[in-house]
Amino acid sequence: MRDTADVVLRLDAITKRFGKLIANDAISLSLRRGEVVALLGENGAGKTTLMNILFGQYTADSGTVEVFGRVLPPGNSRAALDAGVGMVHQHFTLADNMTVKENISLGAQPLFALSMKNSEITKKIKKISDDFNLKVDLEARVANLTVGERQRVEILKALYRDVKILILDEPTAVLTPQETDDLFATLRLAIANGLSIVFISHKLHEVMAISDRVSVLRHGKLVAEVDTADTDKEALATLMMGTGAVAPDIAVATPGRDLFSIKNVSTPNIGSIPGLKRVSLNLKAGQIVGLAGVSGNGQAALADLVAGLCTPAEGTIEHHGDPVKNWSARDAVNKGIARIPEDRHKTGTIADFSLTENAILECYNSDDFSKSGWMYWKKARAFAVDIIDKYDVRCPGPDTRIRLLSGGNMQKLILGRVLEAAPDIVLANQPVRGLDIGAVNYVHSQLLAARDRGAAVLLISEDLDEIMRLSDVIHVISGGRLSPEFLRGTKSPSELGGWMAGQGFDEQVTHAS
Amino acid sequence: MEIVDILISASFWAAVIRIATPLILATMGELICERAGVLNLGIEGIMVAGAFAGWMAVYSGTGLWMGVAVAMVVGMLFGLLHAALTVPFGLSQHVVGLGVTLLATSSTYFAYRLALPQVTSPPKIAAFQAYEIPILSDIPVLGQALFSQTPFTYLAFALVAATGIMLYRTPLGLAVRAAGESPAAVAAQGLSVTGIRMGAVIVGSGFMAMGGAFLTMSAFDSFFFEMVNGRGWVAIALVVFGSWKPGKALLGAVLFAGFDALQIRVQQTSLGADIPYQIFLMTPYILSIVALILVSRRAQVPAALMIPFNKGER
Numbered sequence: 001m002r003d004t005a006d007v008v009l010r011l012d013a014i015t016k017r018f019g020k021l022i023a024n025d026a027i028s029l030s031l032r033r034g035e036v037v038a039l040l041g042e043n044g045a046g047k048t049t050l051m052n053i054l055f056g057q058y059t060a061d062s063g064t065v066e067v068f069g070r071v072l073p074p075g076n077s078r079a080a081l082d083a084g085v086g087m088v089h090q091h092f093t094l095a096d097n098m099t100v101k102e103n104i105s106l107g108a109q110p111l112f113a114l115s116m117k118n119s120e121i122t123k124k125i126k127k128i129s130d131d132f133n134l135k136v137d138l139e140a141r142v143a144n145l146t147v148g149e150r151q152r153v154e155i156l157k158a159l160y161r162d163v164k165i166l167i168l169d170e171p172t173a174v175l176t177p178q179e180t181d182d183l184f185a186t187l188r189l190a191i192a193n194g195l196s197i198v199f200i201s202h203k204l205h206e207v208m209a210i211s212d213r214v215s216v217l218r219h220g221k222l223v224a225e226v227d228t229a230d231t232d233k234e235a236l237a238t239l240m241m242g243t244g245a246v247a248p249d250i251a252v253a254t255p256g257r258d259l260f261s262i263k264n265v266s267t268p269n270i271g272s273i274p275g276l277k278r279v280s281l282n283l284k285a286g287q288i289v290g291l292a293g294v295s296g297n298g299q300a301a302l303a304d305l306v307a308g309l310c311t312p313a314e315g316t317i318e319h320h321g322d323p324v325k326n327w328s329a330r331d332a333v334n335k336g337i338a339r340i341p342e343d344r345h346k347t348g349t350i351a352d353f354s355l356t357e358n359a360i361l362e363c364y365n366s367d368d369f370s371k372s373g374w375m376y377w378k379k380a381r382a383f384a385v386d387i388i389d390k391y392d393v394r395c396p397g398p399d400t401r402i403r404l405l406s407g408g409n410m411q412k413l414i415l416g417r418v419l420e421a422a423p424d425i426v427l428a429n430q431p432v433r434g435l436d437i438g439a440v441n442y443v444h445s446q447l448l449a450a451r452d453r454g455a456a457v458l459l460i461s462e463d464l465d466e467i468m469r470l471s472d473v474i475h476v477i478s479g480g481r482l483s484p485e486f487l488r489g490t491k492s493p494s495e496l497g498g499w500m501a502g503q504g505f506d507e508q509v510t511h512a513s
Numbered sequence: 514m515e516i517v518d519i520l521i522s523a524s525f526w527a528a529v530i531r532i533a534t535p536l537i538l539a540t541m542g543e544l545i546c547e548r549a550g551v552l553n554l555g556i557e558g559i560m561v562a563g564a565f566a567g568w569m570a571v572y573s574g575t576g577l578w579m580g581v582a583v584a585m586v587v588g589m590l591f592g593l594l595h596a597a598l599t600v601p602f603g604l605s606q607h608v609v610g611l612g613v614t615l616l617a618t619s620s621t622y623f624a625y626r627l628a629l630p631q632v633t634s635p636p637k638i639a640a641f642q643a644y645e646i647p648i649l650s651d652i653p654v655l656g657q658a659l660f661s662q663t664p665f666t667y668l669a670f671a672l673v674a675a676t677g678i679m680l681y682r683t684p685l686g687l688a689v690r691a692a693g694e695s696p697a698a699v700a701a702q703g704l705s706v707t708g709i710r711m712g713a714v715i716v717g718s719g720f721m722a723m724g725g726a727f728l729t730m731s732a733f734d735s736f737f738f739e740m741v742n743g744r745g746w747v748a749i750a751l752v753v754f755g756s757w758k759p760g761k762a763l764l765g766a767v768l769f770a771g772f773d774a775l776q777i778r779v780q781q782t783s784l785g786a787d788i789p790y791q792i793f794l795m796t797p798y799i800l801s802i803v804a805l806i807l808v809s810r811r812a813q814v815p816a817a818l819m820i821p822f823n824k825g826e827r
Binding site for chain 2: 076077078079080082087089091095096097098106107108110112113114115116157
């Protein structure tokens, strides 16, 4: 038994329900001074909910949070901050149009102070950024920062408040491998300075690398607490997923002819998001092409281009070898391009429409479902029922509003909607973001099945592990530029990370010229 | 040539500042609300209520400054109503705002009828008198325009400076701006988005009511129906024109007032004899629309304007 006097944070039997879903079921957890506890679990296991309760953003139905031996009042972020708890959210809580300094000093002084102590603020931030190796331009607008820099601002924000306990929610989800290394260096400095850390992740190698102890959550329950030294990745994977969740096997692909080609295409920049810069890309039959990169580097432009939502400013598009003129969304649908959009809530579905209506969104005007201006709702409903059965969409029925479905089931309906037509080109943009492991495996196996029957699949993801596992060919996108193609297994994660950070592109240009 | 004569006359510029004052007050009020993320369409009605309340208070025997305070408090009460519905309850800011305008306007007219059931023409009060600031008012043209106004006008200009300092130089202003840009960031720093937004709407509404009160207590000395006459809506456009910045908004208010003062005078020149007067009445609005198009395309809208914030929502 280790000394319990050193416990800085104790969660006691925290329970939180959202409607019927029990997000946290009597979870207890403790954190000692100077250690890193990893909170491991799949998407939807309840990690973020638990930390939001700790940080006062949700109120627990029962259970208490104790910091340095004192119980925190529930639902009060200020109390958590004052007690020394800082949180770096997965979705950054920064005001884009304000400067780094403004974001950090917000709320750190009494509201009704007559003036800001500008030079003192600057001095304190500078000291912290030196001590913890967090370099960032204080006067820069947050909107102009990279994702890695924004995360540094988030960490600075917490450290500025002199927190003693730092909670990081999926901090590496959006980072390149190199940025992750920098983050870990910062966290080790923090530990050396006497902080304690809760590190939330579902990535096993990171958990093994940074943590002292691991707490594993599954379906809202705490299933295990182990010392990192006494365990390994395989054991943790089993604890995290339970048994029965098996990732699909991947056979070797046999690529066929070019189905969709983009040649030297450029698109205009949209705000601070770069457009494509002379990008060429071939999608071949029976092959999954993975597009790796940190979000906001032109993935959206490329996805929109394939989906027909934007047209090239220069360059050409070829479909089955024929040049395409007047490329449009309607054209893309008619040519049988299956589109799985990045944001299933905003662009993939219409939240208050029924499953039936959502199922026929892209084909409502085909002869199957309407003629001379009249809808055939019976056929549409039968189509929806068919998808629900085949793709195992768990729902009360085809007339349910789709907003009531979980993310995984929503995605299954979208999959069914586009794959039922046996498309030969599939655009899968972040297809498993936010899904639990079962749904992830299901989506992946459907994409592999599409590939194996001869479809060309373009997989866009921020998750390098997913890209490396599924893709037969990998391209990296950075600043709107596309790397050359790398065959499966020819590049290590850190090499790809270098490309993601923008290295290698310039040499490529010199070689070409 | 007659227009040149108008433009160099001190009385013209004095009129510009006088016409601008209620717009300046109302625009600052709206700007504070919108900077915190709340569009306050109650502005037109709140100005009507403020115009009546200030005037009525003075008519009932209070001092002039007490009248201004009464107007402000009445405005803040309507602001409280607006804020309570739009911030904690997160109702549509458009619907609530228009509702507050209708409620404030009609209840004002109702109160007027209750208070003065018999009168056909409303009574006059002893309004604010011009106060010539020594030395400064002796500057040619400019002195007459800027430094021979009523104290109410000086107060309006002081409030612009105060608003600017508050927004950009104090922790409170930082929090207000952040509430309009990213309420999630405000909440994550342990501040109350609800408190900040409600406070901004209430104070902003107080400013709007003062803008209305200027009409009955300084520009004129009596209360008429329809006297606010769309100034609230103009103020909303001026906030956009000013890119949500107090200084630029002040400039916009002066510019609009300039067009307005000019058209009144041009009507009386030889041009006015040939052209229907309605054309002149239109010009400030048309020129403002043109200016709005030219200036505000690059305007930086508060990112969370009109987006309700609910803590703990999934």
